[in-house]
Amino acid sequence: MSTIGVGIIGSGGIALQNHLPGFALCPDTKVVALCDSNPAVLAEASQKWGIRATHAKWEELIARDDVNAVVIATPNFLHPQIAKAAAAAGKHVLCEKPIALNYPDALDMATVCENAGIRHMTAFTYRFVPAMRYMTHLVKQGDIGQPYHFRAQRFQDWGDRNLGWRQVKKLAGSGELGDMLSHRIDYGHFLVGPISRLVSDQKRMIDTRAGNSVSDLDDWVAILAQYKTGCTGVLESTKLATGRGEGLYGQDVAEVNGPDGTLTFTTQKPLELRIGNRRTTDLQTVPVPKEFLVYPGSKRDPSDGDPVKTFRYDQNYEFIAAIRECRPCTPSLWDGVRAQAVMDAAIQSAEQGKWIDVPQVRS
Known part of the structure; x- marks a missing residue:
């Protein structure tokens, strides 16, 4: 694919601080849609980053043809359900930590994503x-x-x-x-x-x-x-x-x-x-x-911005690079399971x- 379309599910602080600026530095990558159950949070992220496609339901975002990969930045209990649905739809998954409420759910989540052949990553920033x-x-x-x-x-x-x-x-x-x-x-x-x-x-x-x-x-x-x-x-x-x-x-x-x-x-x-x-x-x-x-x-310039914050953007680069190179992400969901x-x-x-x-x- 020439451009990788990303959808972010959970558009609050982590999306604003880490993922949106991180993906902005990734070549041929575009955040095409945002999702959040809180209308005010969704409106703020949409306005700040100029992303018009917004959804209150994560199922709608995953169903979009222009979304090739998803970021899951929701409360923890939703992570496995969303990740497994994304994997079933052939979407690559970057999930915030912890990836589940417990070890059995985390193991099941990683196994489903692995068997689906998608790239999967735990956000151990x-x-x-x-x-x-x-x-x-x-x-x-x-x-x-x-x-x-x-x-x-x-x-x-x-x-x-x-x-x-x-x-x-x-x-x-x-x-x-x-x-x-x-x-x-x-x-x-x-x-x-x-x-x-x-x-x-x-x-x-x-x-x-x-x-x-x-x-x-x-x-x-x-x-x-x-x-x-x-x-x-x-x-x-x-x-x-x-x-x-x-x-x-x-x-x-x-x-x-x-x-x-x-x-x-x-x-x-x-x-x-x-x-x-x-x-x-x-x-x-x-x-x-x-x-x-x-x-x-x-492509991040290490001299640009506060180094306490900007290293986080490299995580998004690794996710996109793994997708393009058809290789495992580091860290993967297995690291989240561990x-x-x-x-x-x-x-x-x-x-x-x-x-x-x-x-x-x-x-």
Whole structure:
């Protein structure tokens, strides 16, 4: 196909911040239709991006002949249903995380999409952070030796702000675990491989949020993990780290320690790593080399815009490139399934107060 037509289902913040500007940088790609159940949200996205074709029902968008690929950016409970319908219609799928409410649904969703022969992708956006890509390169080439430890922290200050559907179990499946820690679970998978077993705890500190919004999900979660390689993992995420800020500016740190060195990065400084080894007494700041500033093939100018935001656009390039090259997307829905297996195990562990083995998912 000369031009790939994209339809976006769920036209709120993620579509406006990530997907619409991302696809705008992809050659011979056009967002041809938008969908949202909220008329005001739909009107805002349509007006801002000049996209006239709008739909209140996702079924109508999928049925369009000019839509070759869809982005699913809806509440989590809708993801499998929409993805499987898109696959049946021969549309390629880019789905926000977590891809389902539970592991069985995620596995079924990925299997259906795989069997349909479409390209499928999980929106683990932070894989495209230049510092994360460089950090992964250094780990894979053995610069720090076989990793001993992986740790990740995502600390934000949301107070009692109304989080909408994200704090409703039947719509989201999990709270902070799926919303924020799912990305950090994927960090670990990307850097050191799959988790074999874990123990977890979760807490809800605020039962009723602003506007009398009732929450029945976690707003703090921690996981102690053992990776298949023998590496240990400590992952923690909260929306109640007072004074840390929210969104792009809340603390987001990942670190790997090995016998020959330490690597750490934060998404707040996506163009540098902190690196230490036996010859240093403190971590040294190292700029990300030029070849890692932009995802291979992406037309994005790394000097244009705020680097805390713009790396996200490379995700859309990878999706389109995989479609054109008839190859698997990285990350695929299988990566979403792998994260969901960990999340289900974490919920089970918190409920039962014990270590849980994590199902191993195909690569």
